Amino acid sequence: MSDLSNACAPGIDAPMPAANRFAMVAVMLAVALATLDTAIANTALPAIATALHATPAESVWIVNGYQLAMVATILPFAALGDVFGHRRVYIGGLALFTAASLACAAAPTLPLLTAARLLQGLGGSAITSVSIALVSALYPRHRLGRGVGVNALVVGVSVAVGPTIASLILSTASWSWLFIINVPLGVIALVFALPVLPQTPRGAHPLDPVAAVLNVITFASLIVALGEGGQRAPTIRVLGALVITLVFGVCLMRREATRLAPMLPVDLFRRPEFALSAVTAVCAFAAQGFAFVSLPFYFEDALHLSQMETGFLITPWPVVVALVAPVAGRLSDRYPPGALGAAGLACLCAGLVSLSLLPAHPSVYAIAVRMAICGVGFGLFQSPNIKALMASAPHARSGGASGVVATSRLIGQATGAALVALCFGLAGQHGPILALLGGAIFAGIGGIASGLRLMARSHRLGSAGWADR
Known part of the structure; x- marks a missing residue:
């Protein structure tokens, strides 16, 4: 499917083709899943910590692991989308997110749950990194505001209903059901996406694995520094994370400065x-x-x-x-x-x-x-x-x-x-x-x-x- 922006001349308010509507549903369902998962996990953190016999400080990594994985890998996944196509990155991310949700539900200990949440964060990162690019492929340039408005609507509703959904599930079932519900929804999103998601143009430049590693280290250490600083951790730990961020960040910017399609x-x-x-x-x-x-x-x-x-x-x-x-x-x-x-x-x-x-x-x-x-x-x-x-x-x-x-x-x-x-x-x-x-x-x-x-x-x-x- 070609970019709709090439099919609609500016100023022509033509209705969106049915295939593009189905593709938009698939993209927004995945965005809702990634957003809901954050809101639900935040609300359910005390219940999960109690069930797994973890302290509040330890249980924070259920949220931090997901967030760290997302921040550290969004730009590499976005670059991967430019190289191999946004459709492939989206579908791969959605499949990983769905499988990792099942692993989260089955995790018997906090370390295993944290590991599963890291994988889930990678899937969520892949989805999030290319979602707006896919929206821009489904809407003509002069109507792009409507597309991103729909995306913001879905995110807003997901944030609003996340705590309510978590409370309803926890009042009738165990915490594992918070992740089990992602599995059928993820499968539905895949069923919608596979036949109708558009093929977007691919870039002519290969993925730079060195830049990807530098990016992951830079942003992961930044999140660690922010978290440690906010908790007033020992100065040496905060400064150490900041030094890593600065050193690898400078290396990343120098590497990317002369490239035609840099990851950063x-x-x-x-x-x-x-x-x-x-x-x-x-x-x-x-x-x-x-x-x-x-x-x-x-x-x-x-x-x-x-x-x-x-x-x-x-x-x-x-x-x-x-x-x-x-x-x-x-x-x-x-x-x-x-x-x-x-x-x-x-x-x-x-x-x-x-x-x-x-x-x-x-x-x-x-x-x-x-x-x-x-x-x-x-x-x-x-x-x-x-x-x-x-x-x-x-x-x-x-x-x-x-x-x-x-x-x-x-x-x-x-x-x-x-x-x-x-x-x-x-x-x-x-x-x-x-x-x-x-x-x-x-x-x-x-x-x-x-x-x-x-x-x-x-x-x-x-x-x-x-x-x-």
């Missing part, structure tokens, strides 16, 4: 709009990480709400994101993503500040409105920003751009979560409020970076105009 897309970062979009994404997802990790503690410890009330009050944020994201995607087809992103992150900043200023005994309505404001802001940023990243890269580099989308999200979330732990250690019972203010600062920085894209866009269009003359 330094060529794309030379484009101001692309670089600013990546910075915007890291800041926005760091703000989200600050909020999602600190809010449960804020609601339960500072505001003395129950676990059920906490779950209910967190829901407005992802639900509103899911509602706003498709609208924002359509708006990004008409208005500059830089303006939409700046407005959205300003709204998110205001929402986080207002949450930190809640009175000692706020009403449910007061909390829900503030959470909804955060959801509006984040939803308004997300789809236009993804479109800006993908649209500012050439089609031949869509795999690298898709990898940057996923890597920016994961690094931002990991940074936010690590800094929350640091806020708790520094401020004690006031840690959640400090974390919310930290999230507001990151949202504000992201809004500034997004606004700077308007200047970069004006400069680019002005240069093009002079060139035409």
Whole structure:
């Protein structure tokens, strides 16, 4: 199946062919699985730790192992998609994710479960690394905002329903069923994908195995450094991980600097709009990480709400994101993503500040409105920003751009979560409020970076105009 962008001329709002709709369903189902798995595992961590007789500190690796595998391998998988085709990477990743889910369900000990989660993270990384590239192959360029809006909708709904699904399963069955449900859903996604997923153009450059190894070491050590720093581990361990990150990162950048299709897309970062979009994404997802990790503690410890009330009050944020994201995607087809992103992150900043200023005994309505404001802001940023990243890269580099989308999200979330732990250690019972203010600062920085894209866009269009003359 050819890229739909070649089949629809700009300005023609032709309906999507049925085969492309089925392919989109397959891609979004896999994205939902990878997103749900993170939300479900986070919620079920105490239950899994109890069942496997593990301490809370040990059980964190059930989540960290998955996240580390994803961050460390997303860019190599994206490069692999450019070389061998995004379809192959997606199908291989989905098959691995499904098989690893079965291994997670059958794991009798924490080490075996962690190993299975690492494999599951590799599968999730392969899916995530090429998902946006596949979406861009299913939608014409002038309607790409709609496609990424659908992707944001699926992610938002998955985040929203993940804790609820985990609670329902744990109330009626053992924790292993959290992973067993992935197996039939993964098989269904494969059945949908195999006959209709499009063949995307392959790059002319081979995969660089040395760059892949350097990339894995660089980003894995970065995640370890963030985690250790957030937990206020011994300085030597944090510095050691940072030194490894810097040394191997410099080696990676030097190796990639002169390549035509580098795994770490330094060529794309030379484009101001692309670089600013990546910075915007890291800041926005760091703000989200600050909020999602600190809010449960804020609601339960500072505001003395129950676990059920906490779950209910967190829901407005992802639900509103899911509602706003498709609208924002359509708006990004008409208005500059830089303006939409700046407005959205300003709204998110205001929402986080207002949450930190809640009175000692706020009403449910007061909390829900503030959470909804955060959801509006984040939803308004997300789809236009993804479109800006993908649209500012050439089609031949869509795999690298898709990898940057996923890597920016994961690094931002990991940074936010690590800094929350640091806020708790520094401020004690006031840690959640400090974390919310930290999230507001990151949202504000992201809004500034997004606004700077308007200047970069004006400069680019002005240069093009002079060139035409």
